[in-house]
Amino acid sequence: MAASFVDNGDTVCDVGCDHGKLSLYLVQRGKARQVIATDINSQPLQKAVDLFATHDLSHTATFLLTDGLQGIENTENITHVVIAGLGGHTMAQVIENAPFIKENRVQLVLLPAQSGYFVRRWLYENGFSINMEKTVTEKGKYYSCISAVYTGEVKQPDIYDMYIGESHTNTDSSAKGYFEMILSQLEKKHTGIMIDTGTADNGYADAVERIKQLINKL
Numbered sequence: 171m172a173a174s175f176v177d178n179g180d181t182v183c184d185v186g187c188d189h190g191k192l193s194l195y196l197v198q199r200g201k202a203r204q205v206i207a208t209d210i211n212s213q214p215l216q217k218a219v220d221l222f223a224t225h226d227l228s229h230t231a232t233f234l235l236t237d238g239l240q241g242i243e244n245t246e247n248i249t250h251v252v253i254a255g256l257g258g259h260t261m262a263q264v265i266e267n268a269p270f271i272k273e274n275r276v277q278l279v280l281l282p283a284q285s286g287y288f289v290r291r292w293l294y295e296n297g298f299s300i301n302m303e304k305t306v307t308e309k310g311k312y313y314s315c316i317s318a319v320y321t322g323e324v325k326q327p328d329i330y331d332m333y334i335g336e337s338h339t340n341t342d343s344s345a346k347g348y349f350e351m352i353l354s355q356l357e358k359k360h361t362g363i364m365i366d367t368g369t370a371d372n373g374y375a376d377a378v379e380r381i382k383q384l385i386n387k388l
């Protein structure tokens with residue numbers, strides 16, 4: 171899914187590359203001229219190194235044992251940064267620590283494993299615009315892949331923006347599963363708030379209502 175958001179890439183960074191399959195796919199499909207594959211752990215990174223060697227494509231990749239994008243010296247040709255399978259908090263930290271993403275208006279492709287709301291909030295509050303999202307299902311779980319770029323336009327997101335973002339444009343069965351998952355999370359959070367404070371929270375109540383409408387329209 172994340173790969174479908176990358177087209178005509180020059181250097182594409184794959185953060186948390188693990189086995190390197192996504193990086194390899196990007197090169198093999200001509201979506202990336204070359205990749206910088208990073209991982210914070212040496213064992214997964216070695217798997218990526220071996221995978222590229224097996225396919226005689228080592229010359230198309232640089233492998234970095236690092237936290238996020240730390241230590242990349244030449245950022246000039248980086249067109250895309252893909253971060254798939256990490257949590258929203260880590261993603262926000264990785265982007266924040268790599269100022270070239272803002273400066274060079276690098277295209278971000280983010281597939282949060284959890285806490286998507288956190289990375290959406292961070293993007294909106296830090297001048298990034300979400301161009302598109304695509305919901306996806308894998309092994310019975312639901313995710314939304316986010317495509318975003320820095321525009322300088324800061325937005326104060328409400329609860330709906332944080333939890334749904336641009337995923338509302340999706341209409342397939344993965345969208346239904348995703349919206350239902352988010353609805354259940356928000357209903358639980360709202361119930362918790364009501365128990366704690368004794369009152370309803372308008373922001374949560376409004377988001378819950380809008381997501382119910384979204385589901386009813388499918």
Ligand SMILES: C[S@@+](CC[C@H](N)C(=O)[O-])C[C@H]1O[C@@H](n2cnc3c(N)ncnc32)[C@H](O)[C@@H]1O
Pocket residue numbers: 185186187188189192208209210211214236237238239253254255256260264
């Ligand atoms: C669930 S795997 C994701 C695999 C791959 N991106 C995919 O979607 O198929 C998470 C990987 O991210 C790595 N990782 C976790 N935090 C990281 C960080 N801050 N910087 C780089 N890699 C990280 C882990 O070592 C692990 O290999």
